[in-house]
Amino acid sequence: MENTKILLLDDREENLISLKAILNRDDIEIYATTSPNEALRMVWESDIAVALVDVQMPGMDGFEFAETLFSNPKTREILIVFVTAISKETTYAVRGLKTGAIDYLYKPLDPYITNAKVDSLIKLARSQREIRDKNKLLENYATIVLNSPDIIATVEPDTGSILSINPSVEAILGISPQSLIKTSVLDLLVDPLNSALREVLVKRSFVGGETIVVEDQFYGRLRQPVWLELRIMYKNRLLFVNLHDVEKRKAHELALIDAQAQAEKARKTKESFLANMSHEIRTPLNGIIGLGNLLAATELSEAQAELVDMLRQSSGSLLNILNDILDISKIDEGKFSIIPTSTDLRVLGKQIIDLMQFKADEKKLELRLEIGKDIPDCVTVDGMRLNQILLNLVGNALKFTGTGNVTLKMEHLAQTAAGHTIRFAVEDTGIGMSDDHLANIFSEYGQASENISHQYGGTGLGLTISQKLVRLMGSELEVNSRFQEGSQFFFTLILQDANEKSGDAKPVVSFQNLPPFEGKKVLVAEDNPINALLLKKYLKAWQLNAVIVGNGKEAVEQLREEPFDLIIMDTRMPEMDGFQAARMAREELHVKTPILSLSATVLPEEVAQALEAGMNDTLSKPFEPEKLHQKIDLLLSTLAPANVSQR
Structure with a gap:
């Protein structure tokens, strides 16, 4: 606690010395003087709490000094005690109290009485100051509250x-x-x-x-x-x-909630549009690809085989565009995952060159593969997505190159504890781009200019999806280009060595040469006649007895009549869709036969909806016959034996 400041005023120095000796304590800070004027300066400059003042002094006596203090608001609260050797008559006592003093000490001073009175004065002074401070605080609070x-x-x-x-x-x-x-x-x-x-x-x-x-x-x-x-x-x-x-904040929150609701509505609208678009495009596309497969399995002349090959290439290009649109949507919604696997980069690079060689040959371009000697045999990376990126880049380079060459490069830059730093690049000697066009090269559905789009075709999705995939892999797709001098697209990945080498790619087998299923009975619900025809051809080639119906309602009626070993059901059909039919088969008819969902929609929501309805597996259109065969084999071998014909 802060020491209490006490003023001693007496015109005789020996009296001050005597008072100082009596009040020699650690909790007191003494200011002493023989001059009233000096004493006034002290009380003005210092926070004096108690003043012991002699009554009789030349020039200004103690009463006048006390009156001066009492008349000033700054010094009015000082506790004054008169120290006097004069008579204790009432007249003097009354005069002293009227001037503002609260007590008297009489000379000669008794040390015990003096200290006792000083103690009580100190307590009183501290109490008064505490009250004063609290009053000021209350005044401040009142001001704060009022304002x-x-x-x-x-x-x-x-x-x-x-x-x-x-x-x-x-x-x-x-x-x-x-x-x-x-x-x-x-x-x-x-x-x-x-x-x-x-x-x-x-x-x-x-x-x-x-x-x-x-x-x-x-x-x-x-x-x-x-x-x-x-x-x-x-x-x-x-x-x-x-x-x-908080009205403004609440309004802002409500606006955010409304915006979120609108965004969710837009998301669902977009999702519904993508689902419908996917279904409407994939359904006829499945027919086109399937008919191409059926034609390829027949005896064809060289000219016919070339036309079938062009048909399959065109349908494959259309499917790639559709997949790019859906991939962009899934990436934007955070529903796209990168799945690292063991990948041989040399094999991957060779497969890309082999696949794109026909396009290079058509334009009489040299298509080259350059792989650094330090590239490891096998690394951990999402090989399917890396293949997609490099295919897009090589295809893009071939599209915009009229003469010269296109080169796919893989360069080993460094090896650290983090892994191998490998730079992937695709270089061409094509038309190149100006600086103005480079700014929007990775934007969705954007190309360098309308003239280029008109002359060379394409949607501009390839670079967009490639950039998004590269970012998901933790890198950035970059470009260097000069107009009429060519372009270079490149990115860098840090990849770990794989524990085991990836197996060689399996050769494509014609659907006619796939193993049969020895007359198992299959119910097919498919409303599109071309797709129904394709399924019938495939199933017949695999010695499966197929019953074809046009919608879910007919499928349920057929299930009431006879048992089946397998059900293949489209999800979107008139009168009753596949989801309703599957649910009715499970819940009302208690059918345990495995059901394969065959849908032209590949959105995760529809896959989950199919499984929830009671279907065992899903396959999206367009599909390869070999994939359908694998699904049928899996369902018949794992589910059908114990459940054949059960309802």
Whole structure:
């Protein structure tokens, strides 16, 4: 605690020395002087609490000194004790008290009496200062409350009655503070029966002493609802409530909620559009690819085989465009995963060159593969997506190169504890791009210019999907290009050595040469006649007895009549779709026969919907006959033996 400052004023130096000796204590800081003028300077500059003043002094006596202190607000609260050797007559005592003094000490001073009186004066001075400081603090609080932009109120906790409230209530709610005294704060609420404040009052959750924060709607000007945030604190059997206007924040939150709802609606609309688009395009595309497979399995002349090959290439290009659109959508929605596997980069590079060689030959371009000697035999990377990226880049380079060459490069830059740093690049001697065109080269559905799009064709999706895939792999697809001098697209990946080398790719087998299933009975529900024809051809080639129906309703009726070893069902059909038919087969007919969903939609939501409806597996259109054969083999070998013909 801070020492108490005491002033000693006496015109005789020996008296000051005597007083100092008596008051020699650690809790006192003494200011002593023989001059009244000097004493006035001391009390003005220092925070003196107690003054021991001699009465009889030349120039200015003790009474005059005391009157001077009492007349100034800054020194009025100093506790004055007169020290005198004159008579104890009442006249002197009364005069001294009138000047502001509170007591007398008589010479010669008794040390015990002097210290006892000083002790009591120090306690009194400290109490007065504490009261003064608290009063100032209360004045400050009152100023803060009166001028606060928030509503500040004291509330009776049992009844909710308002005991005091500051003027801000008029600015925020349009109600005068005086009219609210003794009224219930619940009366100001829009919905008092369902309010958070009422719950706090009823449950008395404020008793724990912690500040409670809730939000409620109050009636404002013209009975318009206003959202307020209430900070409630319980102390001294009262509730102290701070009400802050959060109407703008609430409006912003509601706007965000509405925006989220609109975004969700747009997402579902987009999802529905993609599902419908996928179905409407994939269904005839499956027919085109399937018919190409059927034609390829017949005896063809060289010219016919060339036409069939062109048909399959064109349908494959269309399928790639469709897959790119769906992949972009899945990446944007965070539903796309990179799955690292063991990959031989040399094999991958050779497969890309072999696949794209025919395009290079058509344009009489040299297609080259350059793989650095330090490239490891096998690394861990999503080989399918890396293949997709490099195919897009090589295809793009071939499209925009008229003469010269296209080169796929894989270069080993470094090896660290993190793995092998490998740079992938595709270089061409094509038309190149200007700096203006480079800025938008990776934007969705964008190309360098409309003239280029018209002359060379394409959607501009290849580079977009490639950039997105490269970013998912933790890198960035970059480009260097000069107009009419060619382009270089490149990115760098850090890849770990794989534990085992990837197996060689299996050769493509004609659907006619796939193993038979010895006359198993299959129910096929497919509304598209071309796809139904394709399925019938495939199943017949595999010695499966197929019953073809046109919708889910007919499939359910057929299941009521006879058992099957396998059900292949399209999901989108008229009258009754595949989901409804599968659910009815499981729940009403208690059919346990394995069901393969055959859908032209590849969205994860529809796959999940198929499994939820009771289907065992899914296959998306367009499909390769070999993939369908694998699915049938899996379902018949794992599910059918124990469940054949069971209902």
